[in-house]
Amino acid sequence: xxxxxxxxxxxxxxxxxxxxxxxxxxxxxxxxxxxxxxxxxxxxxxxxxxxxxxxxxxxxxxxxxxxxxxxxxxxxxxxxxxxxxxxxxxxxxxxxxxxxxxxxxxxxxxxxxxxxxxxxxxxxxxxxxxxxxxxxxxxxxxxxxxxxxxxxxxxxxxxxxxxxxxxxxxxxxxxxxxxxxxxxxxxxxxxxxxxxxxxxxxxxxxxxxxxxxxxxxxxxxxxxxxxxxxxxxxxxxxxxxxxxxxxxxxxxxxxxxxxxxxxxxxxxxxxxxxxxxxxxxxxxxxxxxxxxxxxxxxxxxxxxxxxxxxxxxxxxxxxxxxxxxxxxxxxxxxxxxxxxxxxxxxxxxxxx
Numbered sequence: 001x002x003x004x005x006x007x008x009x010x011x012x013x014x015x016x017x018x019x020x021x022x023x024x025x026x027x028x029x030x031x032x033x034x035x036x037x038x039x040x041x042x043x044x045x046x047x048x049x050x051x052x053x054x055x056x057x058x059x060x061x062x063x064x065x066x067x068x069x070x071x072x073x074x075x076x077x078x079x080x081x082x083x084x085x086x087x088x089x090x091x092x093x094x095x096x097x098x099x100x101x102x103x104x105x106x107x108x109x110x111x112x113x114x115x116x117x118x119x120x121x122x123x124x125x126x127x128x129x130x131x132x133x134x135x136x137x138x139x140x141x142x143x144x145x146x147x148x149x150x151x152x153x154x155x156x157x158x159x160x161x162x163x164x165x166x167x168x169x170x171x172x173x174x175x176x177x178x179x180x181x182x183x184x185x186x187x188x189x190x191x192x193x194x195x196x197x198x199x200x201x202x203x204x205x206x207x208x209x210x211x212x213x214x215x216x217x218x219x220x221x222x223x224x225x226x227x228x229x230x231x232x233x234x235x236x237x238x239x240x241x242x243x244x245x246x247x248x249x250x251x252x253x254x255x256x257x258x259x260x261x262x263x264x265x266x267x268x269x270x271x272x273x274x275x276x277x278x279x280x281x282x283x284x285x286x287x288x289x290x291x292x293x294x295x296x297x298x299x300x301x302x303x304x305x306x307x308x309x310x311x312x313x314x315x316x317x318x319x320x321x322x323x324x325x326x327x328x329x330x331x332x333x334x335x336x337x338x339x340x341x342x343x344x345x346x347x348x349x350x351x352x
Contacts, residue, residue, distance in 0.1 A: 025256025036196030055235030077218030079170035086184035093188025282322030
């Protein structure tokens with residue numbers, strides 16, 4: 001990798017990266033999907049090539065996932081058996097995605113539009129997959145089936161009994177190994193391609209397997225420990241991990257993940273899914289504004305420098321609005337809970 005691929009880090013940029021990590025950490029602990037769907041586009045908005053943003057994000061996820069998984073394990077929200085079964089195919093998916101990402105970046109490295117093809121590829125995956133996930137979650141929240149997630153898919157897949165059928169005790173479900181294998185493969189591929197696979201893994205566990213939301217979040221964080229390690233090593237081997245970004249992201253996210261994890265104990269499950277769906281949808285809209293910019297750099301059409309700058313600014317604004325608003329809701333709930341607990345403690349001391 002040439003030195004030009006790595007951006008200059010001044011104080012303002014470093015602070016912005018730390019804030020990306022903090023917001024991503026809060027979202028990660030809250031919904032168990034890594035927060036990369038916010039952090040990777042955020043880094044790309046700073047001018048960091050997408051492939052380096054993905055590699056650096058995966059590198060910092062290892063420590064954060066360990067911390068988040070530990071918190072969820074204390075609460076009994078981790079099904080280790082399910083996580084290990086999904087890991088079998090997830091590692092295969094990660095290796096395939098890293099190979100494709102690095103090959104695409106290296107194909108146009110050194111050209112005037114260097115990185116535009118890989119950035120477009122990463123953004124296109126974000127828009128297509130995240131849009132489907134967001135619409136599915138929001139439709140389910142607005143349905144009249146009650147406060148819990150829809151069980152229609154889980155009931156359908158429960159009739160697929162291709163052996164071996166495995167029982168997972170913490171989640172209290174029985175699922176064909178091959179369904180778990182397929183979800184793990186796709187989750188791993190997305191993790192290697194864009195630095196985030198949990199936004200598919202968590203909904204799949206909830207809606208297709210019937211896993212409770214908090215168990216799905218905790219299990220995904222447990223799985224993310226090994227996925228992040230595998231992806232980070234693969235990208236680092238090709239020189240596509242910026243350790244400066246990794247340290248800054250980790251600095252911000254380790255403090256954020258605690259607040260997010262605590263938020264799962266306070267907010268109702270339906271509220272959790274509503275917040276998640278809205279944040280993901282805003283991330284989709286944000287990345288959509290960058291797609292025309294990449295197409296212009298690849299000479300599919302021509303945009304003026306002012307137009308490209310305006311589209312990028314709009315993308316920034318939407319991304320930060322969604323992430324910060326979601327974080328504020330979670331932290332606000334945590335703060336209100338803390339104040340109520342302190343009030344109860346003070347009342348008990350006064351009574352004594």
